[in-house]
Amino acid sequence: MTKSEKFQLVENYIIENQHAHYRLAYSYVKNKESSLDIIQDSILKALKSIDSLEHIQYLKTWFYRILINTSIDFMHKNKRMIVVEDEILDFHLPAEEMEVPDIDLYEAIDHLSPSQKTLIILRFFEDMKIEDIAKTLNVNQNTVKTRLYSTLRKLRSNMEKKVKA
Amino acid sequence: MSKLYESKKQYDDIEIPEELKQIVSRSIETAKMEKPKNSSTFKKWGAGVVAAAAIFVASVNMSPTLAQALSTVPVLGQIVHVVTFQEITIEEDTYNVDLKIPNVTGLTNKELENSLNEKYIAENKALYEGFQKEMEALKEVGGGHLGVVSTYEIVTDTDEILSISRYEANIVGSSSTTMRTDTIDKKNEVLITLPSLFKDKGYIETISTYIKDEMRKEMAADEMNMYWIASEEEIGFESIRPDQTFSITADHKLTISFDKYEVAPGSMGVITFEIPTDVIKEDLISDYYIK
Numbered sequence: 001m002t003k004s005e006k007f008q009l010v011e012n013y014i015i016e017n018q019h020a021h022y023r024l025a026y027s028y029v030k031n032k033e034s035s036l037d038i039i040q041d042s043i044l045k046a047l048k049s050i051d052s053l054e055h056i057q058y059l060k061t062w063f064y065r066i067l068i069n070t071s072i073d074f075m076h077k078n079k080r081m082i083v084v085e086d087e088i089l090d091f092h093l094p095a096e097e098m099e100v101p102d103i104d105l106y107e108a109i110d111h112l113s114p115s116q117k118t119l120i121i122l123r124f125f126e127d128m129k130i131e132d133i134a135k136t137l138n139v140n141q142n143t144v145k146t147r148l149y150s151t152l153r154k155l156r157s158n159m160e161k162k163v164k165a
Numbered sequence: 166m167s168k169l170y171e172s173k174k175q176y177d178d179i180e181i182p183e184e185l186k187q188i189v190s191r192s193i194e195t196a197k198m199e200k201p202k203n204s205s206t207f208k209k210w211g212a213g214v215v216a217a218a219a220i221f222v223a224s225v226n227m228s229p230t231l232a233q234a235l236s237t238v239p240v241l242g243q244i245v246h247v248v249t250f251q252e253i254t255i256e257e258d259t260y261n262v263d264l265k266i267p268n269v270t271g272l273t274n275k276e277l278e279n280s281l282n283e284k285y286i287a288e289n290k291a292l293y294e295g296f297q298k299e300m301e302a303l304k305e306v307g308g309g310h311l312g313v314v315s316t317y318e319i320v321t322d323t324d325e326i327l328s329i330s331r332y333e334a335n336i337v338g339s340s341s342t343t344m345r346t347d348t349i350d351k352k353n354e355v356l357i358t359l360p361s362l363f364k365d366k367g368y369i370e371t372i373s374t375y376i377k378d379e380m381r382k383e384m385a386a387d388e389m390n391m392y393w394i395a396s397e398e399e400i401g402f403e404s405i406r407p408d409q410t411f412s413i414t415a416d417h418k419l420t421i422s423f424d425k426y427e428v429a430p431g432s433m434g435v436i437t438f439e440i441p442t443d444v445i446k447e448d449l450i451s452d453y454y455i456k
């Protein structure tokens with residue numbers, strides 16, 4: 001595969017999956033402008049360091065790694081409270097017919113640390129395999145399993161606390 | 166678990182703004198205009214500082230007279246002790262090597278000086294040979310991207326103490342960074358090791374306990390901080406190695422460092438803790454180096 005073919009493949013991938021990428025970025029920073037900034041930065045970083053993508057079959061895990069790191073870096077740099085605009089907040093407020101426990105769960109996920117949140121999003125919202133999560137985060141599969149398990153337990157205990165309170 | 170899949174719906178419902186499409190295509194165009202380049206792992210070093218250091222180092226290497234002249238300038242004199250080095254670079258398509266080898270000069274204890282310099286050369290030689298082997302292996306299977314970078318930084322340089330940190334970064338897809346530090350007593354011309362500062366092995370426990378407490382405090386204070394601390398169900402940091410990377414600051418404080426990924430996610434980078442002297446007072450042999 002020539003360099004320009006590789007570039008084309010990555011470019012197509014980025015265009016085709018832009019919605020998923022946006023959602024992932026959004027779930028960290030919770031506002032439109034920051035998410036768009038993250039998308040822009042991630043694309044630039046990815047295409048500029050396209051040589052660091054060794055095998056094209058790792059395209060997804062490679063790009064997700066860049067996206068996640070960029071999102072977390074962004075949060076580090078913008079430690080101040082990120083304000084959610086009112087209309088967006090309204091939009092995201094759960095519809096009334098929804099079951100109450102789900103609302104708590106979605107909220108509980110937001111209260112996890114960025115790394116724990118990453119695990120939940122990749123595994124359950126993005127349906128990524130443990131193997132691919134391990135590749136994305138650059139750790140071994142057992143570590144992913146252990147952390148995922150402890151994150152789930154933390155989620156459960158957080159929610160139990162809430163129910164009691 | 167079904168609850169989790171239900172909240173996936175909320176995730177999927179995140180609104181996609183109209184601007185996204187435009188931003189994506191604009192970013193791709195911008196990237197196309199700029200030539201692809203390999204990302205450096207040493208973002209902490211400002212470009213200006215690196216450039217200035219490169220010129221300085223180049224001139225010191227090229228001209229012994231200049232080096233001599235600089236060493237008589239009070240401030241620069243101390244730096245010149247470690248600034249001269251060899252540099253190896255290979256720039257070959259998707260393979261690149263950039264090794265910067267520090268060289269200590271000016272010690273009268275030549276045995277110490279030579280053993281340090283030989284160690285630095287050996288470290289870089291091992292990196293280089295490892296790289297060549299991997300490069301050949303990769304070429305056989307059709308190529309790939311590989312990079313290795315080593316550099317160093319003078320952490321402390323006072324009248325008494327000289328501390329040099331060397332960083333190695335391997336870039337295969339993502340990067341890992343390891344750091345090793347040598348601390349030299351300039352007056353007595355001896356290499357200081359971590360165990361040599363303490364009466365017995367008790368320091369391992371004292372420092373580990375302190376660091377674990379600090380990690381917990383930092384995590385509680387800010388959820389952006391993430392450390393892996395060992396517990397019953399989690400694998401993670403248990404205790405420092407007897408020869409854990411350490412350094413002594415200009416104001417005589419002990420610092421302990423961990424490599425990237427050693428105790429925390431990669432986003433935290435290389436991590437350094439300063440240990441308050443009060444914590445280790447009981448374990449120290451003397452207050453000569455650490456006060």
